[in-house]
Amino acid sequence: MAYSDKVIEHYENPRNVGTLDKNDPNVGTGLVGAPACGDVMRLQLKITDEGIIEDAKFKTFGCGSAIASSSLVTEWVKGKTVDQAMTISNKDVAKELSLPPVKIHCSVLAEDAIKAAIEDFKKKRQERQTKQSAS
Amino acid sequence: MKLPIYMDNHATTPLDPRVLEAMLPYLREDFGNAASRNHAFGWKAEAAVEKARKQVAELIGASDKEIVFTSGATESDNLAIKGVLEFYKDKGDHIITLKTEHKAVLDTCKRLERIRQERLDELKMLRLSQLAETDVTPDNLAELSARFNVEQDAQYQKWASRPTGGARVTYLDVEKDGRVSMEKLAAAITDKTVLVSIMFANNEIGTVQPIAEIGKLCREKGVLFHCDAVQGIGKLPFHVDELKVDLVSISAHKMYGPKGVGALYVRRKPRVRIAPIIDGGGHERGMRSGTLNVSAIVGFGQAAQIAREELAEESARIFRLREKLRTGIMSQLDMVTVNGSLEHRLPGNLNLSFSYVEGEALMMSIKDVAVSSGSACTSASLEPSYVLRACGVEEDMAHSSIRFGVGRFNTEEEVDFVVRLVVDKVRKLRDMSPLYEMAKEGIDLKSIEWTAH
Numbered sequence A: 001m002a003y004s005d006k007v008i009e010h011y012e013n014p015r016n017v018g019t020l021d022k023n024d025p026n027v028g029t030g031l032v033g034a035p036a037c038g039d040v041m042r043l044q045l046k047i048t049d050e051g052i053i054e055d056a057k058f059k060t061f062g063c064g065s066a067i068a069s070s071s072l073v074t075e076w077v078k079g080k081t082v083d084q085a086m087t088i089s090n091k092d093v094a095k096e097l098s099l100p101p102v103k104i105h106c107s108v109l110a111e112d113a114i115k116a117a118i119e120d121f122k123k124k125r126q127e128r129q130t131k132q133s134a135s
Numbered sequence B: 001m002k003l004p005i006y007m008d009n010h011a012t013t014p015l016d017p018r019v020l021e022a023m024l025p026y027l028r029e030d031f032g033n034a035a036s037r038n039h040a041f042g043w044k045a046e047a048a049v050e051k052a053r054k055q056v057a058e059l060i061g062a063s064d065k066e067i068v069f070t071s072g073a074t075e076s077d078n079l080a081i082k083g084v085l086e087f088y089k090d091k092g093d094h095i096i097t098l099k100t101e102h103k104a105v106l107d108t109c110k111r112l113e114r115i116r117q118e119r120l121d122e123l124k125m126l127r128l129s130q131l132a133e134t135d136v137t138p139d140n141l142a143e144l145s146a147r148f149n150v151e152q153d154a155q156y157q158k159w160a161s162r163p164t165g166g167a168r169v170t171y172l173d174v175e176k177d178g179r180v181s182m183e184k185l186a187a188a189i190t191d192k193t194v195l196v197s198i199m200f201a202n203n204e205i206g207t208v209q210p211i212a213e214i215g216k217l218c219r220e221k222g223v224l225f226h227c228d229a230v231q232g233i234g235k236l237p238f239h240v241d242e243l244k245v246d247l248v249s250i251s252a253h254k255m256y257g258p259k260g261v262g263a264l265y266v267r268r269k270p271r272v273r274i275a276p277i278i279d280g281g282g283h284e285r286g287m288r289s290g291t292l293n294v295s296a297i298v299g300f301g302q303a304a305q306i307a308r309e310e311l312a313e314e315s316a317r318i319f320r321l322r323e324k325l326r327t328g329i330m331s332q333l334d335m336v337t338v339n340g341s342l343e344h345r346l347p348g349n350l351n352l353s354f355s356y357v358e359g360e361a362l363m364m365s366i367k368d369v370a371v372s373s374g375s376a377c378t379s380a381s382l383e384p385s386y387v388l389r390a391c392g393v394e395e396d397m398a399h400s401s402i403r404f405g406v407g408r409f410n411t412e413e414e415v416d417f418v419v420r421l422v423v424d425k426v427r428k429l430r431d432m433s434p435l436y437e438m439a440k441e442g443i444d445l446k447s448i449e450w451t452a453h
Helices: A005-012 A064-077 A082-086 A090-097 A101-134 B017-027 B040-059 B073-087 B103-132 B138-147 B154-161 B182-188 B211-221 B294-332 B359-365 B386-390 B412-431 B434-440
Strands: A027-034 A039-047 A053-061 B067-070 B094-098 B168-172 B193-197 B224-228 B247-251 B262-266 B336-338 B349-354 B401-405
Touching (some): A005 A064, A027 A101, A039 B434, A053 A064, A082 A101, B040 B294, B073 B262, B103 B154, B294 B412
Parallel strands (some): B094 B193
Antiparallel strands (some): B067 B262, B336 B349
16 A cells, blocks of 8 residues: 555654653643554643643554654644644544545544543643642 | 565565576467467477476476466465365365465355355245245245244255255364464364365465374375465475375465466375366366466476475575574564464564564565565554464554565575664664553553553
């Protein structure tokens, strides 16, 4: 199967590979996929108290499309607000990378990763607020 | 050294220049039809085909009368299995094969199972209409089925126990190393078994089956033994009488010959009979009609002769290169496992799982080397290799496997290059892998609740 140039470009020069401190209260971590299915994506977002995504890092176990999809969304979410990031859909990813039908799945994973990371961040903030109000 | 490097010799092999030389006259001036009995063009073509038939026969210790030329091993497998089932339908309708066989064998068996089921369904309808003395229609089918249990009916039982066209198939599991268990095989044979179909060497993991033991068992039990020997012939010694095989599928393009030509060995003593699956002019003693592909057959013969003459020296050399590749990679990377038996293995095969790296991603990052991935990410199904799964390889590891096939034209320099490249790229991909990071932190990946999808 031939990949689009954009997939190959992201695959060969992935942006924002790495790890953020998952214990940092401003970092949300999304881990989606399963090793048995052949792809696991971990997306981490560092979000300011004002809700702006100031940093994004990913690590992905998966095929070229999975790596390219995660690399692409780290670029997209940076500088966006949480609400803006939530509107990124798998269709945008699939379209941007011209993913073939059998690889649409990778773009779904990327969308899920954004949502999971933001959810994790919100949960952390919720817990923090509960603690603060309790004390 | 020229890039890209070809190291996928299980998929196909390059044409040996000596084979091409032998073929060229039969694509030019000696273009005759081997079946033309009345002029020199035909005679020349026929003589060339008969020479090739001898060359192929000699490679496996057969007589030339036992070689039927086909379009390749897929056709040979189909002809052997369907041909035997049809010819021996009065003896029984049971086949035994392995879960790790090539699709040419497995899909043929599945079709035969389907045909049998359709025939049984027809018989059931017939019996229902006899019992109810009325025609069975979609409207009354459910009601009639409820009234008459034909599965327990004596007449239906009598029909169903008769060969029905099609077959019953037992798909045997393999052991962890990919080999068949002789106990399980012996236990699976019944008085209805007509054929055992087991490959010589596996195309993915290179595992070599105990062919001599299987041949002995089948002979003792009076069951025919078909062997898809495509991957092993020309790489390891194979003698039809010593191994007691009855039918053998061979392909030219897996031994440096041309594509689109193969052969089926059909034993004459004791005689094995098959019904043809292609009807027509009665070529190949009626077993496979169709004008012979003379130039390709000539190439096949030449490839067989070269393989026979150079087998010992070549397999030793390829084995050394394979081991250099294996030890080179495994000494520099942790968490790499070999799939399939190391002891009973094709000399050129190396199938490795690189934990926490996805096979297709690795293949993409070593694009200067042509290999094959056990991960199915490149195919439509997204399921990992059924061969690895049948050997008990966990799904995540099956997604992480790569098959290297070292062949005649690979060099030491190429192997060194591949080792360096693979080691470098696996490290890079692991740096990018969340699983590798988690494993390094001591997190048990099995303890995590993954979001399966």
